[in-house]
Amino acid sequence: MAITKVLAIVLAGGEGNRLMPLTADRAKPAVPFAGGYRLIDFALSNLVNSGYRQIVVLTQYKSHSLDRHISETWRMSTQLGNYIASVPAQQRVGKSWFLGSANAIYQSLNLIHDAQPDIVVGSARTMCTGWISPIWSKLTWPPETR
Numbered sequence: 001m002a003i004t005k006v007l008a009i010v011l012a013g014g015e016g017n018r019l020m021p022l023t024a025d026r027a028k029p030a031v032p033f034a035g036g037y038r039l040i041d042f043a044l045s046n047l048v049n050s051g052y053r054q055i056v057v058l059t060q061y062k063s064h065s066l067d068r069h070i071s072e073t074w075r076m077s078t079q080l081g082n083y084i085a086s087v088p089a090q091q092r093v094g095k096s097w098f099l100g101s102a103n104a105i106y107q108s109l110n111l112i113h114d115a116q117p118d119i120v121v122g123s124a125r126t127m128c129t130g131w132i133s134p135i136w137s138k139l140t141w142p143p144e145t146r
Contacts, residue, residue, distance in 0.1 A: 013060030
């Protein structure tokens with residue numbers, strides 16, 4: 001039986017207006033709690049504990065502290081093909097930044113293409129408890145672009 005390759009995408013680019021002033025200098029997923037933890041740790045912990053080992057975190061708004069936290073805290077064995085990568089908005093499709101969740105995925109299709117997963121799962125919520133919704137599988141790849 002072949003092992004299914006899964007790519008997990010966490011959308012973590014939100015401004016977090018309702019959390020002002022905590023988000024004045026950082027993205028909502030980077031807001032600290034309980035010492036050295038960040039809100040993003042809920043989602044990443046759930047993914048890793050569910051067996052997902054190829055994870056990309058799409059960032060946009062004031063992402064420096066989030067990028068630093070992920071790179072310093074979430075290290076996985078690359079020799080086994082495991083990774084958690086923080087990927088900033090790159091304007092790969094046109095000259096606009098992410099215009100919502102669907103547009104973030106659309107502008108990041110290169111990550112999906114490069115990883116060649118069998119299934120992609122994702123969430124736009126960084127404080128989730130039970131989530132993992134499939135975006136598509138090889139049955140629907142490549143996605144239609146209109």
